[in-house]
Amino acid sequence: xxxxxxxxxxxxxxxxxxxxxxxxxxxxxxxxxxxxxxxxxxxxxxxxxxxxxxxxxxxxxxxxxxxxxxxxxxxxxxxxxxxxxxxxxxxxxxxxxxxxxxxxxxxxxxxxxxxxxxxxxxxxxxxxxxxxxxxxxxxxxxxxxxxxxxxxxxxxxxxxxxxxxxxxxxxxxxxxxxxxxxxxxxxxxxxxxxxxxxxxxxxxxxxxxxxxxxxxxxxxxxxxxxxxxxxxxxxxxxxxxxxxxxxxxxxxxxxxxxxxxxxxxxxxxxxxxxxxxxxxxxxxxxxxxxxxxxxxxxxxxxxxxxxxxxxxx
Ligand SMILES: *Cc1c(COP(=O)(O)O)cnc(C)c1O
Numbered sequence: 001x002x003x004x005x006x007x008x009x010x011x012x013x014x015x016x017x018x019x020x021x022x023x024x025x026x027x028x029x030x031x032x033x034x035x036x037x038x039x040x041x042x043x044x045x046x047x048x049x050x051x052x053x054x055x056x057x058x059x060x061x062x063x064x065x066x067x068x069x070x071x072x073x074x075x076x077x078x079x080x081x082x083x084x085x086x087x088x089x090x091x092x093x094x095x096x097x098x099x100x101x102x103x104x105x106x107x108x109x110x111x112x113x114x115x116x117x118x119x120x121x122x123x124x125x126x127x128x129x130x131x132x133x134x135x136x137x138x139x140x141x142x143x144x145x146x147x148x149x150x151x152x153x154x155x156x157x158x159x160x161x162x163x164x165x166x167x168x169x170x171x172x173x174x175x176x177x178x179x180x181x182x183x184x185x186x187x188x189x190x191x192x193x194x195x196x197x198x199x200x201x202x203x204x205x206x207x208x209x210x211x212x213x214x215x216x217x218x219x220x221x222x223x224x225x226x227x228x229x230x231x232x233x234x235x236x237x238x239x240x241x242x243x244x245x246x247x248x249x250x251x252x253x254x255x256x257x258x259x260x261x262x263x264x265x266x267x268x269x270x271x272x273x274x275x276x277x278x279x280x281x282x283x284x285x286x287x288x289x290x291x292x293x294x295x296x297x298x299x300x301x302x303x304x305x306x307x308x309x310x311x312x313x
Contacts, residue, residue, distance in 0.1 A: 005029065009037050015027075032208075038201065039095055039197045039198060039200075043098055050094050051129065051130065054201065054205065057078075058076055058210075059076065085154060089125075089126040092194070092230070096188055097130040100134075111184060114138060115136060115185060116139040116186070118175070119142055119172070120147065121285060132158040141165055141176050142155075142163065142165065143167055151286075189293065190293070191224075199234075207244060216249065218235075221286075223289040223292065225261060225293070225294040226293075226297070228301045229297035229301045232301035235305075250307035250308075251310060252309045253311075254309065254311050255282035256313045257280040258290055260276055
């Protein structure tokens with residue numbers, strides 16, 4: 001088992017800030033840390049709910065770059081989907097479920113009965129897997145007939161309460177808002193900052209895997225727009241801590257049939273009048289979202305990294 005540096009973090013970070021970069025011993029330690037210390041340093045190890053996520057492959061997509069992207073010879077794919085649930089949301093969910101697990105053991109005036117989310121498939125898959133592991137009830141709101149079978153199987157097999165609703169994702173999102181406002185159910189969608197805190201560790205992993213060389217560009221698929229902000233947070237945190245000296249430029253990739261951020265970006269309005277849309281069917285069903293909850297956060301990430309938005313068919 002690796003050493004737990006949580007309690008030493010404040011000291012270590014001071015040493016990093018005050019030291020001579022490359023041969024700084026504290027810097028070498030901090031560069032090897034992964035999650036807990038950067039995200040929830042105070043949590044008791046017994047409360048952590050983990051399915052051994054993280055450390056997914058980063059591989060060189062040489063042929064894809066050379067043959068399909070104009071001879072680009074330095075294209076890498078971070079395969080966050082290599083995880084227990086096959087979604088790339090495990091890094092965020094371990095943090096959220098661990099914290100809920102911790103809160104359920106505390107004396108709260110309004111105890112948490114369970115956790116809920118609206119989903120295009122992946123969030124419900126990952127939520128139900130982690131809550132099953134923690135033994136906490138989960139409820140998921142899904143748009144009927146718009147979820148892939150691989151993703152639908154998971155909440156059912158993991159014993160979550162699954163509601164299939166005759167609406168789209170955005171309709172499910174509005175309903176879960178109302179339900180969690182009324183009932184002691186914790187809202188697990190990615191506007192919950194615990195999820196974003198966990199997802200930001202994907203950016204830390206990328207830097208670790210590149211031995212702290214910063215890539216020029218990082219492309220992230222975009223639906224509800226939480227992930228781009230989480231990636232930005234991870235990269236920016238490493239810059240502020242002095243672990244790297246710049247952040248990559250971020251590219252947000254949307255499906256052409258569900259592209260509200262692309263339109264917002266393209267018809268330069270000075271980022272003032274965001275127009276939600278009714279998302280049309282796209283093969284990329286996980287990002288078929290027309291009214292993303294984290295649009296403002298995504299704009300922060302784009303501005304801060306000189307990022308761009310693209311659409312694909
Ligand atoms: C969640 C998800 C996205 C979109 O992430 P957002 O944070 O909602 O923008 C894209 N692709 C897959 C496979 C996902 O699971």
